[in-house]
Amino acid sequence: MSLDVNTIFQIAGIxxxxxxxxxxxxxxxxxxxxxxxTLIGFxxxxxxxxxxIDNLFERIKNVFLFM
Amino acid sequence: MDxxxxxxxxxxxxxxxxxxxxxxxxxxxxxxxxxGVVIFLMLVDQIRLVLDMLRKMAESAHVNGVYVxxxxxxxxxAYISEFGAQMARDAxxxxxxxxxxxxxxxxILVMAIPILTAIVExxxxxxxxxxxx
Numbered sequence: 048m049s050l051d052v053n054t055i056f057q058i059a060g061i062x063x064x065x066x067x068x069x070x071x072x073x074x075x076x077x078x079x080x081x082x083x084x085t086l087i088g089f090x091x092x093x094x095x096x097x098x099x100i101d102n103l104f105e106r107i108k109n110v111f112l113f114m
Numbered sequence: 115m116d117x118x119x120x121x122x123x124x125x126x127x128x129x130x131x132x133x134x135x136x137x138x139x140x141x142x143x144x145x146x147x148x149x150g151v152v153i154f155l156m157l158v159d160q161i162r163l164v165l166d167m168l169r170k171m172a173e174s175a176h177v178n179g180v181y182v183x184x185x186x187x188x189x190x191x192a193y194i195s196e197f198g199a200q201m202a203r204d205a206x207x208x209x210x211x212x213x214x215x216x217x218x219x220x221x222i223l224v225m226a227i228p229i230l231t232a233i234v235e236x237x238x239x240x241x242x243x244x245x246x247x
Contacts, residue, residue, distance in 0.1 A: 051152045052123060058148055059130040062141030069137070089140055096144050099151045104194065106158045110165060111190025 054099060058092050120153055143205050150197065184225055191221050 065088040072081040127149035134142040165186060172182045195218025202211035 051155055055123070055127055055130070055145060055149050055152060058141065058145050059134060062134045062138060062145070065141070066134075066137035085138065092141065092144050096148050096151075099148055099155075103151045103154055103158075106155065107190055107194055110158055110162045111186050111193070 051099065054095055058095065061088055061092055064088075120156060123149060123153065146204055147201055150201065154197070181229060184229060188222050188225050191218055191225065194218070195221070 065085055068084050069081045072078070072084065127145055131142045131145050134145060169182060169186075172179075195214055199211040199214040199218070202208075202214060
């Protein structure tokens with residue numbers, strides 16, 4: 048269960064770091080790179096979130112749908 | 115499940131969302147989503163206990179197992195569709211949330227068809243004769 052809780056902080060941390068990198072890259076004038084960094088961070092986090100949602104739906108299926 | 119744990123987790127997630135919302139709202143939304151998933155995962159074991167009790171009571175009351183299974187399925191569909199709809203609404207997609215809720219309602223209605231049919235048949239049996247005396 049603590050693994051799941053860690054995911055929240057991981058996502059928030061990645062979000063903050065990505066925002067920092069984005070700011071720095073924009074200051075350096077590399078806007079396209081900033082865009083790519085955001086996109087890759089988003090994909091990584093989306094994968095984590097999708098795994099967790101899959102886990103949740105499986106649990107709900109086990110509890111409710113199949114006796 | 116510990117209520118203090120869940121409340122603290124919710125508050126921490128709320129502050130993280132506040133921080134993230136300014137820079138990239140997508141990440142803020144994902145934090146909301148994942149914290150919702152985590153809270154629900156914490157609750158699922160407790161819900162299982164309640165449902166086991168319900169099932170046992172129904173068994174000792176000799177209720178037809180099909181009806182209990184249908185009711186549990188309906189509760190599950192309600193939870194899932196509510197979860198999806200709330201997430202969509204958090205993302206600002208109110209109309210999409212409405213569609214998810216509509217789909218959940220229709221799924222529940224389809225699940226309830228056997229029960230409704232049984233009720234109608236029972237009532238028809240109770241009536242002496244349709245169109246009769």
